Amino acid sequence: xxxxxxxxxxxxxxxxxxxxxxxxxxxxxxxxxxxxxxxxxxxxxxxxxxxxxxxxxxxxxxxxxxxxxxxxxxxxxxxxxxxxxxxxxxxxxxxxxxxxxxxxxxxxxxxxxxxxxxxxxxxxxxxxxxxxxxxxxxxxxxxxxxxxxxxxxxxxxxxxxxxxxxxxxxxxxxxxxxxxxxxxxxxxxxxxxxxxxxxxxxxxxxxxxxxxxxxxxxxxxxxxxxxxxxxxxxxxxxxxxxxxxxxxxxxxxxxxxxxxxxxxxxxxxxxxxxxxxxxxxxx
Amino acid sequence: xxxxxxxxxxxxxxxxxxxxxxxxxxxxxxxxxxxxxxxxxxxxxxxxxxxxxxxxxxxxxxxxxxxxxxxxxxxxxxxxxxxxxxxxxxxxxxxxxxxxxxxxxxxxxxxxxxxxxxxxxxxxxxxxxxxxxxxxxxxxxxxxxxxxxxxxxxxxxxxxxxxxxxxxxxxxxxxxxxxxxxxxxxxxxxxxxxxxxxxxxxxxxxxxxxxxxxxxxxxxxxxxxxxxxxxxxxxxxxxxxxxxxxxxxxxxxxxxxxxxxxxxxxxxxxxxxxxxxxxxxxx
Numbered sequence: 001x002x003x004x005x006x007x008x009x010x011x012x013x014x015x016x017x018x019x020x021x022x023x024x025x026x027x028x029x030x031x032x033x034x035x036x037x038x039x040x041x042x043x044x045x046x047x048x049x050x051x052x053x054x055x056x057x058x059x060x061x062x063x064x065x066x067x068x069x070x071x072x073x074x075x076x077x078x079x080x081x082x083x084x085x086x087x088x089x090x091x092x093x094x095x096x097x098x099x100x101x102x103x104x105x106x107x108x109x110x111x112x113x114x115x116x117x118x119x120x121x122x123x124x125x126x127x128x129x130x131x132x133x134x135x136x137x138x139x140x141x142x143x144x145x146x147x148x149x150x151x152x153x154x155x156x157x158x159x160x161x162x163x164x165x166x167x168x169x170x171x172x173x174x175x176x177x178x179x180x181x182x183x184x185x186x187x188x189x190x191x192x193x194x195x196x197x198x199x200x201x202x203x204x205x206x207x208x209x210x211x212x213x214x215x216x217x218x219x220x221x222x223x224x225x226x227x228x229x230x231x232x233x234x235x236x237x238x239x240x241x242x243x244x245x246x247x248x249x250x251x252x253x254x255x256x257x258x259x260x261x262x263x264x265x266x267x268x269x270x271x272x273x274x275x276x277x278x279x280x281x282x283x
Numbered sequence: 284x285x286x287x288x289x290x291x292x293x294x295x296x297x298x299x300x301x302x303x304x305x306x307x308x309x310x311x312x313x314x315x316x317x318x319x320x321x322x323x324x325x326x327x328x329x330x331x332x333x334x335x336x337x338x339x340x341x342x343x344x345x346x347x348x349x350x351x352x353x354x355x356x357x358x359x360x361x362x363x364x365x366x367x368x369x370x371x372x373x374x375x376x377x378x379x380x381x382x383x384x385x386x387x388x389x390x391x392x393x394x395x396x397x398x399x400x401x402x403x404x405x406x407x408x409x410x411x412x413x414x415x416x417x418x419x420x421x422x423x424x425x426x427x428x429x430x431x432x433x434x435x436x437x438x439x440x441x442x443x444x445x446x447x448x449x450x451x452x453x454x455x456x457x458x459x460x461x462x463x464x465x466x467x468x469x470x471x472x473x474x475x476x477x478x479x480x481x482x483x484x485x486x487x488x489x490x491x492x493x494x495x496x497x498x499x500x501x502x503x504x505x506x507x508x509x510x511x512x513x514x515x516x517x518x519x520x521x522x523x524x525x526x527x528x529x530x531x532x533x534x535x536x537x538x539x540x541x542x543x544x545x546x547x548x549x550x551x552x553x554x555x556x557x558x559x560x561x562x563x564x565x566x
Contacts, residue, residue, distance in 0.1 A: 121494045141492065183482055184493040188500045190536055191474050196555035198525075198532040199466055207562045209424065210467040211404045213506075215566060216499040217471045221559045223496075225552035232548055236540045242481075243537050247530055249481040253473055254526050257519045265515055269508035272479035276504045279490045283498060 001157065003027040004063040007076055009041040009050075011124060012093045013067030014132030017046045019165035022134045031057035041129045058083045063157070066092040071230045073100060077107040089154045090115045095181065097145040097174035099234035111149040116158040117174065119143045119181070120167065127224065138166035145174040182238035189228055190243055192221035284440065286310040287346040290359055292324040292333075294407060295376045296350030297415030300329045302448035305417045314340035315351075324412045341366045346440070349375040354513045356383060360390040372437045373398045378464065380428040380457035382517035394432040399441040400457065402426045402464070403450065410507065421449035428457040465521035472511055473526055475504035 004020075006013040009030040017028045030038050030047035031054060038050035051057040058064065058080060066076055073094065084090065090112065094100045097117050105111050122140035124131055142162040146155050159169045172180075196218060199206045210218075232239060256265040287303075289296040292313040300311045313321050313330035314337060321333035334340040341347065341363060349359055356377065367373065373395065377383045380400045388394050405423035407414055425445040429438050442452045479501060482489045493501075515522060539548040 121492065123495065140494070143492075180489060180492045183485060183489055184497060187481075188478060188497060190533070191478065192500065193552050193555040194529065194532040194536055195471060195474065196558045197535070197551055198470075198529045200554065200558045201532070202466060202528075206463060206466055207558065209404065209426075209463045210562065211423070212406065213503045214467060214471060215563070216502045217475065218559050218562075219499045220496045221555045222563075223552075223556070225549050225556055228552050229545055229549040232536075232540050233543070233545060240537050240540055243533055245485075246477065246481045247533060249477040249484070250473070250526055250530060252480070253477055253515075254523050257515050257523055260516070262512055262516060266508050266512040268480055269476050269506075269511050271483065272476040272504045273506070273508055275479045275483045275490065276501050279493065279501075280498070280505075 001026060001062050001161070003029070003061045004065060005029045005031055005057050005061040006047065006065045006067055007031045007080075008066065008068035009038060009047055009129050010067060011127045011129070011131045011136075012120065013065060014041060014044075014046045014129040015134065015136035016065060016067065016093070016165070018132050018134035019137060020161065021045070023164050029057050029061065037129060044129060044132070046129055046132055054079050055083050058088070061088065063089040063091065063161070066090070066094075069227060069230060070094040070096055070099060070234055073103045074107060077104060081107060086114070088114060089157055091118050091158050093118060093120055095119055095185070095231055096234040097143075097177045101145070101147060101174050111147045113149055113151045114154045116150060116154050117145045118158060118162070119145070119177065120162070125219075125222070135166070137162065140167050142167040142169050143177050144169060144171045145177050146171065147174070178235050178238050182235055182242045186231060186235060186239045187242045187246055189220050189223060189231075190239065191246070192218055193228070196221045284309060284345050284444070286312070286344045287348060288312045288314055288340050288344040289330065289348045289350055290314045290340075290363075291349065291351035292321060292330055292412050293350060294410045294412070294414045294419075295403065296348060297324060297327075297329045297412040298417065298419035299348060299350065299376070299448065301415050301417035302420060303444065304328070306447050312340050312344065320412060327412060327415070329412055329415055337362050338366050341371075344371065346372040346374065346444070349373070349377075352510060352513060353377040353379055353382060353517055356386045357390060360387060364390060369397070371397060372440055374401050374441050376401060376403055378402055378468070379514055379517040380426075380460045384428070384430060384457050394430045396432055396434045397437045399433060399437050400428045401441060401445070402428070402460065403445070408502075408505070418449070420445065423450050425450040425452050426460050427452060427454045428460050429454065430457070461518050461521050465518055465525045469514060469518060469522045470525045470529055472503050472506060472514075473522065474529070475501055476511070479504045
């Protein structure tokens with residue numbers, strides 16, 4: 001692959017670009033709404049060139065990576081649709097995959113053969129191209145969710161790019177992805193936001209009594225609100241399902257406490273600790 | 284104060300001792316069940332001497348600090364009861380205060396005048412005397428929960444010791460303490476344990492898809508299971524009340540998602556983020 005275009009050169013798009021440029025000879029063109037940001041990306045060596053004109057930005061590229069917030073995908077797909085060749089691979093980095101596929105079907109009539117939906121499970125607290133990091137995806141998981149329409153060649157090409165960055169690539173259907181991420185990412189975020197909502201609802205000074213453990217637990221409540229609003233509505237069924245499922249686990253703890261089931265609660269805590277400690281060993 | 288006895292020379296008791304020894308001339312005697320641990324504490328310079336005989340350990344001390352798990356308090360209070368003078372101050376570091384006061388009343392018939400229940404809001408992931416740290420309480424909050432019986436002199440003495448260690452001391456009644464800590468500490472722990480329980484209940488491999496944010500969020504699920512079992516049953520009413528209250532906040536998010544209330548959910552996330560960011564500024 002000789003030339004790619006990245007739409008949205010922020011943390012993820014920028015880190016993808018930096019990683020590729022450090023390992024292979026490839027021309028990377030940036031596209032975005034803000035010339036200031038694109039200039040900064042070029043200055044940092046993240047992209048070779050940029051254009052505010054989509055026709056120019058897509059000229060001669062073999063792959064377009066959409067790395068903007070998921071809710072902008074419809075506009076972006078409509079914008080690039082007239083200007084991409086049949087061979088141009090399209091991919092993205094959105095954190096919900098069913099909604100991306102639905103949007104692509106809506107814009108293109110059917111899922112394009114060369115569209116490979118992708119989600120790198122990696123991030124940072126900081127955002128923007130200044131935080132871009134060429135090794136961000138090293139040893140991180142990237143999930144590809146091709147549909148029945150997607151051709152194998154495109155999947156292989158996208159897989160190889162991510163593997164170049166040191167990522168571990170896994171392929172699954174979008175339903176499985178959205179269900180898994182609802183559990184491991186969306187649910188914890190809802191719990192963190194909810195906890196802040198609940199505590200502040202109980203009085204301004206409550207948080208004065210929070211200690212060290214609270215700092216880590218609540219960190220994800222400092223995530224970007226508009227991004228998480230969009231995730232909520234792009235994966236609403238799975239998120240609601242798992243919030244309700246989680247409430248069943250909370251009900252179980254309440255039941256153990258109310259009935260004085262000391263052994264059962266200790267067992268649950270031991271198992272939770274063991275699961276977490278074992279998970280951590282692999283990280 | 285010239286001589287104190289610490290019962291249970293672990294992380295908290297040991298850090299208290301180290302902090303005091305670094306700032307004033309004071310003799311500290313350790314008491315515990317394990318001679319190996321006490322020898323180690325002495326070797327580390329945490330205590331000046333130790334005894335496995337409670338009469339010897341309490342001889343001539345002006346204050347006894349109980350720094351063992353809360354569920355051992357009844358045995359310990361019964362053990363020390365015949366051997367402490369009327370002037371000897373008793374204090375503790377237990378993380379639930381209503382239960383400590385109830386136990387003291389049970390053992391002594393009424394709350395002793397010289398008993399000052401205390402709870403330093405500080406800790407570490409590690410436990411044991413090897414992790415003891417003389418500056419652990421610096422700038423940390425210590426809550427004292429004297430009862431109507433407690434004499435002012437004892438409260439002042441205990442307050443001054445903690446202030447010597449750089450702690451900020453606040454006095455409140457035990458009900459307020461237990462309610463606040465149920466919100467800021469016990470509830471988050473229940474959520475972290477529950478989340479691990481829920482996720483592992485959905486299949487062994489679910490956690491493979493958890494990323495960086497999950498690591499911080501789940502850290503407190505690696506806390507000691509038997510300690511948290513005891514906290515659950517020593518503050519059961521408040522914990523159950525706040526789990527149920529928190530479920531109301533979760534229900535609100537579900538309602539917002541199901542009804543497509545995008546603005547309301549974004550508002551909630553913004554407020555959560557703001558509250559967390561503001562809280563962090565003071566830390």
